[in-house]
Amino acid sequence: MPKIPHRLYLTEDQMPRQWYNLRADMKEQPDPMLNPQTLKPVTEQDLYPIFCEELAHQELDETNRYIDIPEEILEEYMIYRPSPLIRAYNLEKSLDTPAKIYYKFEGNNTSGSHKLNSAIAQAYYAKKQGIKRLTTETGAGQWGTALAEACSYFGLELDVFQVKCSYEQKPFRRAIMEVFDANVTPSPSMTTEAGRKILAENPDTTGSLGCAISEAVEKALTTESCRYVLGSVLNQVLLHQSIIGLESKTAMEILGEYPDIVIGCAGGGSNLGGLIAPFMQDKLTGKANPKILAVEPASCPSLTRGKYAYDFCDTGKVTPLARMYTLGAGFIPAANHAGGLRYHGMSPILSKLYHDGYMQAISVQQTDVFDAAVYFAQKETILPAPESAHAIRAAIDEAIKCREAGEAKTILFGLTGTGYFDMTAYSSHRAKTMQNYIPTDEELEKGFKSLPKIKGIQK
Numbered sequence: 001m002p003k004i005p006h007r008l009y010l011t012e013d014q015m016p017r018q019w020y021n022l023r024a025d026m027k028e029q030p031d032p033m034l035n036p037q038t039l040k041p042v043t044e045q046d047l048y049p050i051f052c053e054e055l056a057h058q059e060l061d062e063t064n065r066y067i068d069i070p071e072e073i074l075e076e077y078m079i080y081r082p083s084p085l086i087r088a089y090n091l092e093k094s095l096d097t098p099a100k101i102y103y104k105f106e107g108n109n110t111s112g113s114h115k116l117n118s119a120i121a122q123a124y125y126a127k128k129q130g131i132k133r134l135t136t137e138t139g140a141g142q143w144g145t146a147l148a149e150a151c152s153y154f155g156l157e158l159d160v161f162q163v164k165c166s167y168e169q170k171p172f173r174r175a176i177m178e179v180f181d182a183n184v185t186p187s188p189s190m191t192t193e194a195g196r197k198i199l200a201e202n203p204d205t206t207g208s209l210g211c212a213i214s215e216a217v218e219k220a221l222t223t224e225s226c227r228y229v230l231g232s233v234l235n236q237v238l239l240h241q242s243i244i245g246l247e248s249k250t251a252m253e254i255l256g257e258y259p260d261i262v263i264g265c266a267g268g269g270s271n272l273g274g275l276i277a278p279f280m281q282d283k284l285t286g287k288a289n290p291k292i293l294a295v296e297p298a299s300c301p302s303l304t305r306g307k308y309a310y311d312f313c314d315t316g317k318v319t320p321l322a323r324m325y326t327l328g329a330g331f332i333p334a335a336n337h338a339g340g341l342r343y344h345g346m347s348p349i350l351s352k353l354y355h356d357g358y359m360q361a362i363s364v365q366q367t368d369v370f371d372a373a374v375y376f377a378q379k380e381t382i383l384p385a386p387e388s389a390h391a392i393r394a395a396i397d398e399a400i401k402c403r404e405a406g407e408a409k410t411i412l413f414g415l416t417g418t419g420y421f422d423m424t425a426y427s428s429h430r431a432k433t434m435q436n437y438i439p440t441d442e443e444l445e446k447g448f449k450s451l452p453k454i455k456g457i458q459k
Contacts, residue, residue, distance in 0.1 A: 004087055004255055004257075005087070006086060006087055006089060007084040007085065007086040007087070008084065008085045008086075008251045008254065008255065009082055009084050010082040010247060010250060010251055010254075011082075012078055012082070014082065014250060015074075015077070015078070015081060015082045015243075015247065016069070016243055016246040016247060016250075017068065017069055017074070018066040018067060018068055018069060019066070019067045019069060019239045019240060019242045019243060019246075020065065020066060020239075020242040020245075020246060020277050020278060020281065021061060021062075021064055021065055021066065021067060021239055021242075022238065022239075022242070022273070022277050022280060022281065022349060023061070023062045023235065023349065024062065024063060024064060024065035025065065025281050025284045025285060026284060026349075026352070026353070027284065027356070028352065028356065029062055029352070030323065030348040030349055030351065030352040031310075031323035031348070031352075033320040033321060033322050033348075034310065034320060034321040034322075034454070035320060036312070036317070036318070036319070036320060036321055039321075039454055039455075039457075042060075042320050043060075044056045044057055044060055046320070047059060047060075047320075049221060050217060050220060050221070050227065050228050050319075051227060051228065051229075051236075052122070052125045052126050052128075052129050052131060052227050053129060054125045054128070054129070055122060055125050055229075055236050058235065058236040058239055059234060059235050059236045060235075061235075067239065069121075069243075070124065072124055073120055073121055073124050076120045076124075076150075076153060077117070077120065077243070079109070080108055080109035080116070081117075081243070081247070082247050083104065083105055083106050083108055083244075083247065084104075084105050084108070085102055085103075085104055085105075085247070085248055085251035085252065085255075086102065086103050086104075086105055086380075086415075087100070087101070087102055088101040088102065088103060088379075088380055090379040090380055091376065091379045091380055091396075091399075092399070094375075094379050095396065095399050095400060095403065096403055097399040097400065097402050097403040098402055098403065098406065098407065098408040099398070099399040099402035099403070099407070099408060099409050099410070099411055100257070100408070100409075100410045100411065101395060101399055101411045101413075102252070102257070102259070102410070102411065102412045102413075103395075103412070103413050103414065103415040104244055104247070104248045104275060104412070104413075104414050104415065105382065105415045106244065106271070106414070106415065106416050106417055107382070107385070107415065107416075107417045107418040109149075110145075110149060110176075111142060111145040111146035111149055111417075112142065112145070112385070112417045112418040112420065112421070113142040113145075113146065113385060113416055113417030113418070114241060114244060114270070114271045114274065114414075114416045114417060115142045115143045115145070115146035115147075115231050115270070115417075116146040116149060116150065117240050117241050117243055117244065117274070118146075118231060118236075118237045118240035118241055118270065119143070119146040119147040119149065119150035119229075119231070120150045120153070121240045122134075122147070122150070122229040122236075122240075123147065123150035123151050123153065123154045123156055123229075124150075124154060126154070126156060126227055126229070127154040127155070127156060130225070131156070131225055131226065131227050132156065132157060132224075132225040132226070133156060133157040133158070133159070133223060133225060133226040133227075134147065134151060134156055134157070134158050134159075134220075134226065134227055134228070134229050135158070135159045135160075135161070135216040135217075135219040135220045135223070135226060135227075135228050135229075136158070136159075136160055136161070136216050136228065136229050136230065136231065137160070137161045137162070137163070137187065137209055137212030137213045137215070137216045137230075138160055138161075138162050138163070138166070138173075138177075138212070138231070139162075139163045139166055139209050139212070139267075139340060139342045139343070140166055140170070140173070140340035140342075140385075140386070140387065140422075141162065141166055141170050141173030141174070141177070141421060142173075142231075142340075142385070142387075142417055143231030143232070144160040144162060144173070144177050144182065144184070145173060145176050145177055145180075146231070147160070147182075147229065147231065148160065148176070148177040148178075148179075148180035148181070148182035149180050151180070151181075151182065152180040152181060157181075157183075158180075158181070158182040158183065159182070159183045159185070159216070159219055160177055160182050160183065160184045160185070160216075161185050161186075161187040161189065161212040161215045161216045161219075162174065162177075162184055162185070162186055162187060162212065163186075163187055163206075163207040163208060163209060163211070163212050163342065164186040164187055164188065164205070164206050164207035165206035165207055165335045166207075167184070167186035167187075167207075168186070169424055169425075170421055170422070170424070172421050173421045176421075185215075186207070187207050187211050187212035187215050188205060188207055188211045188212075188215065189215060191215070191219075192214075192215040192218045192219060193218060194211075194214035194215050194217075194218050194315075194316035194318070195211070195214075195215045197316070198211050198214070198315060198316070205332060206332065206335040207332070208315060208331070208332040208333065208342060208344065209268075209342055209343045209344070210312075210313075210314045210315035210316075210329050210330070210331075210332075210343070210344055211314075211315045211316070211332075213230070213313060213314035213315070213316075213319065214314040214315050214316025214317075214318060214319075215316075216228055217314065217316075217318055217319060218316070218318065231268075231270060232267060232268030232269055232270035232343065232347070233268035233269055233270070233313065233322075233324075233343065233345065233346070233347050233348075234347075235347075235348070235349060237270050237273075238269065238270065238273035238274060238277070238347060238349055238350075240274075241270050241271060241273060241274025241275075241277075242273075242274050242277040242278070243274065244271065244274040244275050244277075244414065245274055245275045245276060245277040245278045245279065246277070246278055248275065248278075248412065249278040249279065252412070257410055258288065258290075258410065259279065259290050259410050259411065259412035260290060260291065260409040260410050260411070261290065261291045261292075261293060261398055261409060261410070261411045261412070262275065262276050262279050262290050262291070262292050262293070262412050262413075263293045263295060263391045263394045263395050263398070263411065263412070263413040263414070264276060264293075264294060264295070264391055264413065264414045264416075265294075265295050265296070265341060265387045265388060265389075265390035265391045265414070265416065266294035266295060266296040266302075266303060266341065266346065266350070266361065266390075267296070267300075267340060267341030267342065267343050267387065268343040268345070268346065268347060269346055269347030269349070269350045270347075271387075271414050271416045272294055272347075272350060272414070273347055273349060273350055274414075275412075275414040276292050276359070279292065280292060280353065280358065280359075283358055284358070291360065292358065292359040292360065293359070293360050293361070293362065293394055293398075294350070294354070294359060294360070294361040294362075295361075295362055295363075295364060295390040295391050295393065295394040296341060296361065296362075296363050296364075296390065297333075297337060297339050297341050297363060297364065297365075297366065297369070297390065298363040298364060298365045298366070298436070298437075298438045299333050299334055299337040299339075299366065299436075299437045299438060299439065300327070300331075300333045300337065300341060300342055300343070300344070301327070301363040301439075302324075302325045302326060302327050302343070302344060302345055302346045303325050303346055303351075303354055303361035303363075304361050304362065304363045305327070305363070305439075305444060306325040306326050306327050306345070306346070307325070307326060307448055307451065308323070308324070308325050308351060308355050309323065309324075309326060309451050309458055310322065310323045310451070310452060310454055310457060310458050311323075311324065311326040311328065311329055311344075311345060311451055311452065312329040312452065313329070313345065314329060315329050315330055317329060317452075321452065321454075322345070322348045323348060323351070323352075324345045324346050324347065324348045324351040325345065325346045325351045325354065325355075326344055326345040326346070326447075326451070327344045327345070327444060327447045327448075328344060328444075328446070328447025328448050328449070328450045328451055329344060329345075329447075329450060330344075330446070330447055330450045331344040331444075331446075331447035333437075334437040334439075336434075336435050336437060337366060337437060339366050339369055339370075339386040339387060339389070339390065339425070340385070340386050340387035341387050341390065344447070362394060364390055364393050364394070365436045365438070366434060366435075366436050366437070367429065367434055367435075367436055368393055369386065369389045369390050369392075369393050370386070370389065370425070370426070370429040370434060371393075371429075372389050372392045372393035372396055373386065373388075373389035373392060373419065373426075373429075374426075374429070374430075375396070376389070376392045376396075382415065382418065383418055383419045383420060383426075384415055384417075384418065384419050385416060385417040385418055385419045385422065386419060386422050386425055387416055387417070388414065388415045388416045388417060388419075389419075391413040391414055391415070391416075392413065392415070394413070395411050395413040398411055399411060
């Protein structure tokens with residue numbers, strides 16, 4: 001029997017009671033979000049019409065290193081947390097690698113992903129403020145599912161704008177949101193001014209997260225006692241998701257381990273930022289120097305091929321401007337891209353860390369991702385979400401490098417959720433009808449041309 005257990009669950013007493021705010025240890029802060037009307041840094045008050053007041057405060061907090069998790073949120077967390085840290089013994093054996101591979105599994109809840117960590121927090125703060133209704137967008141459907149659950153817990157109504165191609169490809173994601181009484185609309189739609197404008201310009205569009213954000217924000221601003229919430233990208237979301245990394249670090253300390261390489265899939269940045277948070281803290285403070293690797297789809301390569309610039313967070317250009325790695329707010333990934341991670345930009349925090357050299361990034365093709373997903377499922381018995389499989393792909397490749405170099409490194413990756421609602425994509429992969437799509441430089445340039453020109457800041 002192995003000396004280290006296959007999986008380690010922390011006790012409830014060992015679960016973190018505080019979130020970690022990565023910005024408090026950053027040498028340089030991300031550039032401030034800008035008010036789209038004044039082009040001046042946003043204030044908390046600027047955000048109040050969109051976000052709950054406490055969430056607006058968290059969004060702009062650069063100084064408080066640790067923030068207490070309210071007891072009501074902890075009670076909900078304890079339904080499914082702490083989540084397990086798992087040693088991938090079978091995967092290691094099949095790869096014949098000297099590397100030790102660990103993964104943090106966030107799929108042990110009905111939403112099937114890490115998204116519930118922030119959904120519960122955001123719904124709680126809305127309820128506490130007396131808000132009656134929330135709006136949001138969802139791409140692959142994991143965030144919409146998680147928020148539907150959280151709103152059900154706290155008795156809030158919810159409107160979800162689901163990216164149209166996902167709405168059509170994943171009917172059971174829509175069904176589970178509706179089980180929790182969410183109203184789900186394919187985006188872009190004719191129910192909002194933003195949606196009607198996008199459809200007028202591109203009637204055949206399959207949608208994007210940028211489109212869905214525009215519709216959800218408009219709905220929030222035009223509905224009484226309603227606020228908008230977002231499942232990734234924002235500083236507040238990375239804060240809530242830090243519980244992933246904090247639990248991971250505590251579990252590895254119990255095992256006497258520390259990762260040489262930390263790997264996360266990268267779309268908007270929620271799970272990646274959460275997983276790496278305490279390890280990035282060590283890197284920033286000089287306590288350790290792990291390799292931190294972001295893995296994104298080749299069809300939506302914001303970090304590896306995007307520009308570090310101010311851009312709108314939505315296609316309708318109504319949100320604040322954020323400086324981030326971006327493909328342009330008008331960029332829409334190919335409809336045959338089934339791997340999630342479809343957002344045109346990247347978290348400003350992660351963008352700044354990448355820009356300053358604290359982390360690395362790679363992009364991978366869709367068929368390679370699903371090859372890794374199937375291989376992992378056959379060895380470790382968990383069917384991974386396509387998003388998670390991006391991290392699996394990189395973890396396998398790093399383990400092979402260890403075999404070739406004879407290096408016994410310790411690898412930690414985030415298994416963000418399960419893939420049971422993604423069987424259409426898995427079937428396409430098995431039937432060998434799945435296609436790769438990599439945008440050309442000319443296609444990306446169209447998106448870059450839409451970047452806003454800001455006098456004195458961005459030409």
